[in-house]
Amino acid sequence: MHITRGFTGRPRVADPGLPPGQYDAGDDWPVLSAEVTPELASADWTFRIDGLVAEPRTWDWEEAHRMPPSAYEGAIHCVTSWSKFGVRFAGVSLDAFLDTARPHASATHAVAYSHTGYTANLPLADLTGGRAWIAWEYDGKPLAPEHGGPARLLVPHLYFWKSAKWIAGLRILDHDEPGFWERNGYHERGNPWEEQRYAGD
Amino acid sequence: MTETFVPPTRFAVPGRIAVSEQAASEWQTATVTGIRRETPRVTTFRLAVPHWPGHLPGQHLMVRLTAEDGYAAQRHYSIASAPDDSGHIELTLDHVEGGEVSGWFHTVARPGDRVEVRGPVSGFFAWPGDRPALLIGAGSGVVPLMSMIRHHRARNLTVPLRLVVSARSPEELVYARELGAETTAVFTRSAPEGVAVGRMAAAHVAPLLAEQPAGGWEAYVCGSNSFAEHASRLLVTAGQPVDRIRIERFG
Secondary structure, three states, rough: OOOOOOOOOOOOOOOOOOOOOOOEEEOOOOOOOOOOOOOOOOOHHHEEEEEEEEOOEEEEEEHHHOOOOEEEEEEEEEEOOOOEEEEEEEEEEHHHHHHHOOOOOOEEEEEEEEEOEEEEEEHHHHHHHOOOOOEEEEEEEEOOOHHHHOOEOOOOOOHHOOOOOOEEEEEEEEEOOOOOHHHEEOOOOOOHHHHHEOOOH | OOOOOOOOOOOHHHHHHOHHHHHHHOOOEEEEEEEEEEOOEEEEEEEEEOOOOOOOOOEHHHHHHOOOOEEEEEEEEOOOOOOOOOOOEEEEEOOOOHHHHHHHHHHHOOOOOOOOOOOOOOOOOOOOOOOOOOEEEHHHHHHHHHHHHHHHHHHOOOOEEEEEEEEHHHOOOOOOOOOOOOOEEEEOOOOOOOOOOOOOHHHHHHHHHHOOOOOOOOEEEEEEHHHHHHHHHHHOOOOOOHHEEEEEEEE
16 A cells, blocks of 8 residues: 555545445446447346246246336445445346246356346346345436436446346356456456455455 | 356457456556646646556556545546557546546646556457547547557557547647547537537548448447447447447546
């Protein structure tokens, strides 16, 4: 650690919700996606779970909305070092989808993929137990296209690149396969509390 | 049963770009060696980085500043300089109102100061100089694109390269002195005599897509999110395939 001459930083407010190396973005919600925002109507949105599951299945917008609603209220954390507090997402818990598809006992990981072709890998344990959602509402309104609408994956306890926008499906695997940013040098898991930003962290 | 299928990442090229895990995970100390005003709001900071592993145009790095009480702030910044600038890298930073890190650079930093850097990181927006590149930027979004132009010149590359850049006025056009025949400037608030004022439009982009080089363009878009949305739509409307558009958005 090197002290930077003359650097004082923002006034420090001890916030136990702020992981190391992060700052509070306040009302801002920066958009970070590497690809063109797709024009994807909710009527054309589908979500599929396949791979190592007992029942591969695709849900359309109407079918997904008939599942029990579930909401997340809390913080999100981006690897570029902003965090955002008090966000409110609504959708369906991923547990509800996985309970239908029933992953095999050998399943350990998933590749989440989007309608644009974006991918992110996640341990299955990070997608179950009420910690992951398919989200289509933000702050009571439909999720904006640039933030992943009509629906995105939401895994708020990991860096937000794991929460694939325009989510199209999960392929359940018995091993880990790096996704888009992971092949570009980012960390395999991305836990903000451990500052797992880049491969080797 | 072992599944090996991974859904195709349509817009990926990263196979050709290896990001060094070691470079990405180690912090090192860089020394400010020069400060150069570009526009009233934008300044270039030159850093000596003795163990810089090299980068590709378009890559970025993290900068970390640490206060006396141990509080640290880190930010991602695009690298402005070409890879061949031996032992040095340059960052060109907007003076963001209330910016914690950019504010330190603009109001405190002077030659001799030391900061920590880590990188280069991310290969997606990088351009190795191997394919025709159509660069579209606005404001300080021109920074990683300038690294590509400098690389193109430094290596005397012959692969086609074009830049369409938007600025509020000629005074706010970053790197104005360096931009050359490859560049079309678009001014949104005020323009030199005889040049139209207005937003970047199909008329700026469509002619470039009408005269495709062999193999087609690889498009790189960098700017604010609203600009990136606008510019990427112009490209798509003009026929550029979505999987050959890379976007770097500035909050």
